[in-house]
Amino acid sequence: SQTIHQWPATLVQPVGSPLSLECTVEGTSNPNLYWYRQAAGRGLQLLFYSVGIGQISSEVPQNLSASRPQDRQFILSSKKLLLSDSGFYLCAWEKRSGGYTFGSGTRLTVV
Amino acid sequence: AQSVAQPEDQVNVAEGNPLTVKCTYSVSGNPYLFWYVQYPNRGLQFLLKYITGDNLVKGSYGFEAEFNKSQTSFHLKKPSALVSDSALYFCAVGYGGSQGNLIFGKGTKLSVKP
Numbered sequence: 525s526q527t528i529h530q531w532p533a534t535l536v537q538p539v540g541s542p543l544s545l546e547c548t549v550e551g552t553s554n555p556n557l558y559w560y561r562q563a564a565g566r567g568l569q570l571l572f573y574s575v576g577i578g579q580i581s582s583e584v585p586q587n588l589s590a591s592r593p594q595d596r597q598f599i600l601s602s603k604k605l606l607l608s609d610s611g612f613y614l615c616a617w618e619k620r621s622g623g624y625t626f627g628s629g630t631r632l633t634v635v
Numbered sequence: 636a637q638s639v640a641q642p643e644d645q646v647n648v649a650e651g652n653p654l655t656v657k658c659t660y661s662v663s664g665n666p667y668l669f670w671y672v673q674y675p676n677r678g679l680q681f682l683l684k685y686i687t688g689d690n691l692v693k694g695s696y697g698f699e700a701e702f703n704k705s706q707t708s709f710h711l712k713k714p715s716a717l718v719s720d721s722a723l724y725f726c727a728v729g730y731g732g733s734q735g736n737l738i739f740g741k742g743t744k745l746s747v748k749p
Contacts, residue, residue, distance in 0.1 A: 544647075566690075568679075568725065568739035614679065624737070626679040 528550035529614045530627030535609050537634055543569055543588075543602040546616030552594065556618035557598040559590055561611045568614065610634045639684045639728050640717035648716045648747055656711040656743045658700075658726030667729030670711040670739065671702055672722045679725065685709060696720070716747045 530547045537543060549555050559571040568582045572590035580590050587606050591599045598615060615627040640660045648654045660666055667686055670681040683694025690702045700711045711724060726740040 568737075570737065616679075617638075624669075624671075624679070624681065 526615050526617075526625070528615060528625050528627045530630060532630060534631045535627065535633070537605050537609055537632065539634055541562070541602050543600070543605050543609070543632070544550050545600040545613055545615075545632075546584065547598045547600075547627055548596055549617045552596070552617070554595060557592065557619065558616040559626070560614045560616060562614065605634045607634050637728060639726055639738050640655055641724075641742040641743045642737040643743050644704050644741075645744045646747060648745070649716050650718050650747055650749050654713050654716040654745065654747070655722070656724050656726075656745060657678045658709045658711065658740060659707050659727045660709065661707060661728070662728050666709075668700075668702060669729070670694065670698070670709075671687075671727065671739075672696075673725065673742070674722050682711070710718050716745075718747050718749055719747055722745045 528549045548562065553600055554576060556575050557632060558573045560568045562568050571588060572580055572582055574580050574592040577592050577595055580592060588600060588602050591601065596620060600613060602609060610633050613630045616624040618624055639716040640659045642657055645655065646656055660668065669684045672682055673679050682691050682698050683700055684693045685702045691699060693699045695721060698711060698713050700709050702709050723744050725741045725742045727737040729737050
C-alpha cells in the first residue's frame with residue numbers, strides 16, 4: 525500500500541537552533557514530493573517541491589532549505605530557526621491519479 | 636496571478652441542515668480544483684477534485700462540489716451536515732498546466748451544532 529510518513533509530530537526548538545524534519549513515502553517510486561507550511565490562522569503555503577533525487581524547487585525564499593537524498597525521502601531543514609518559522613508543516617506526495625496525500629504534519633514551535 | 640479565495644472564515648450550521656463552503660478562484664488556463672479537510676493537529680485529507688468532465692463532483696463522506704466556470708467558483712456542499720463534519724476545509728487550485736503545484740485558500744472553519 526502507498527503511505528507517507530512524517531516525523532516528529534511536535535517539536536519545540538529555541539531560536540537559533542537547527543531543524544530537520546523528515547518525510548518518507550512507501551509503495552511508490554519517483555514521486556513528486558512537497559513541503560507546505562500552515563501558519564496560525566492562515567492557509568497553506570508551498571515551500572518546496574521535488575520531482576526527483578537532488579531536484580529541489582523553492583517557491584518562497586526564506587530561512588529554510590530542502591533536500592531529497594533518496595527517491596522516497598524529503599527533508600526540510602534550517603541552520604538557524606527564527607520565531608517566524610513556527611507553524612504546522614506538512615509533507616505531501618502527489619498521486620499520479622491527481623491530488624495529494626498528506627503526512628500527519630509536524631507542529632513546530634520556536635521559542 | 637493565480638489565487639484562491641474562501642470568503643468565509645467560519646460557517647455555522649445545525650446538524651441535519653445542508654451546508655455550503657464557498658470557494659472562488661482565479662487561474663490562467665483550465666483549473667484543477669480540490670477540496671481538503673483538516674481535523675485538529677492532523678494532516679489534510681483529500682475530499683474531491685475537479686479536473687475535467689461533469690461539473691458536479693462527488694467525493695468522500697457525502698460531500699460534493701460544483702464547478703461553475705462562469706462564476707469561477709467551486710463551492711463545497713453536503714445535503715445533511717453531521718457534527719463530525721466540524722473541521723477546517725481548504726479549497727485549492729492547481730496551476731501551471733499541472734496538478735502538481737497547488738495554491739490553497741486560507742481555509743474555512745465549519746462548525747456543526749447538534
